[in-house]
Amino acid sequence: MDALSDLMRGVRAHGSLFGSTTLTPPWSLHFVDGAPLSLCTVVRGAGWIVPEDEPPVRLGAYDTLLVRGPGTFTFVDEVGTTAVPVECGVECATPEQGGTRHRLGWHDPGPPGGHGTRGDGSGATTLVVGAYPVHGEISRRLLQALPVVLRTPAGGSVDPVLDHLAAEVAVDAPGQQVVLDRLLDWVLVCTLREFFDRPGGRPPTWWAAQRDPVAGTALQLLHTEPAAPWTVAALAERCGVSRATLAKRFNDLVGEPPLTYLTRWRMTLAADLLLERPTATVAEVARAVGYADPFGFSAAFKRVRGLSPSGFRRTAASASPAADLHAAGTGSTGRAR
Template sequence: MDAFSDLIRGVRAHGSLFGSSTLSPPWALHFVDGAPLTLCTVLAGGGWIVPEHGPPEPLRARDTVIVRGPGTFTFVDEVGTAAEPVACGEDCATPEQGGTRHRLGWYDRDGDGPGATTLIVGAYPVRGELSRRLLDALPVVLRVPAGGTSDPVLDHLADELAVDTPGQQVVLDRLLDWMLVCTLREWFDRPGGEPPAWWAAQRDPVVGHALRLLHAEPAAPWTVATLAERTGVSRSTLAKRFAELVGEPPLTYLTHLRMTLAADLLVEQDAATVADIARTVGYSDPFGFSAAFKRVRGANPSEFRRSALVTR
């Protein structure tokens, strides 16, 4: 289990809203749900993504844009378009305005015409505190140009959206997961980019190995000595390289990882006691766990659980 796989495991498509819209200018689709992540790509044509808080971003043929919520965004034919925005969201059925067609789960070929733009949108739920660390590393809008590793996935998406067959939602969900991973990989690895420290550190033979061990076995009784032994270097070498590349010592990273996992478990397993959660994340003493949780999260486990369940 590498760090990226662990952080993205709570970002899963499950019954996600898929829209395939064939648009003739002028148009303005306002995506009103403010989903944690929304993936947008066009099969042909192009337009502009205009986030609620941020500058417009062009979206050309086979480009992919990811928009991070909770702000809403609009897809327009051109910045400053005269089109009246059409609200699109989870309850959006088939609004039509100014030549706009919007469908859920299939592609309306009858809407094709000269200069038309075909947009595919997948709205993403994000579950759990652990995955929010991934969201925190993303800008409001990120764009990956055409021609990358996600192009074959886009072909599969287009083919699946062109038909209406049993099991389609499951196929679309899995393709969306695949495309999201490919898009984020390319964006983090782009020339001149500034990926989060944990992303770059995964490539280091020593620190990357250490991160995989911590994420695979977060409840293990890790010390710097045992982690160094498993990675095949001295304690001083591991401590120095880990702090340089990740930005914090290995055991500090482990504590934050454990507390994030615990936060998710406190909400997901509301029948489990604090002592149960403590043991699950590697603490034999629930009092020591509670103290560490409050130090990192700002509230003790019981307070955190009550607050999270109220707002769930």
């Protein structure tokens, strides 16, 4: 398994929110949940995403933006819009009802005695937002590799997926929510690929190292078989190079020796296992990540995580679960004139 696939195993869209809007400016949508990761894309029209404590970013058709929480963000027609609250006809399923699918429509009454623009399709802007809950330490490592705001422009590998997304948003068919969620996951992966590969970017070290024939092979082995009894010699043999070559290439590209990387990854896996399996003993978790000796595992865990395995489990159990539940959906308030 490659590193990105491994890090994304706990990042999945569920009950994606989308707004299909026909409007006359000004308008404003405030997404208030502050999900750990939100994906925003405009499949028709244009507007501005204004993240909390970050500069505004314009989104045109097929532009995609990732916003890392916990800050909230707003979608507006123009920065500094004069939008005021009006009755806007909101139909929204709350997270308790199984999702946050959200259809928003604005009514422009037009001039006195005239007719509004709602329903005629002119000037329509369709914003699609996927709110991603992030459960566990594995997925948090992915978030740590991302800036607060990440934008990829139209014209890349995401466009064909957005064609499917736009077509699905335009219909109301059984199973639509599942289709939207899976398409958003596809958009997320394509967006991350493009961002990490962009010229002049600063991707995480493991991203560039994956393409190296030596370090990339070693990374894939460590992620595929993390509990194997790895030594530098065994890893070098599987990679078809000498120990010295493997150690130098891995350290140069990843920034740390292969067994140091493996230890940190094992402790990340162990942290999630300690929480996912509350009845498992420390010895059982130790064996699951490649340690025959629970005392050696406990020492390594405390060195990497700062707490013993039991202390980590107690601390996590006593912490409020609100953060993860809070990320299960994205709410919004709509304002327009």
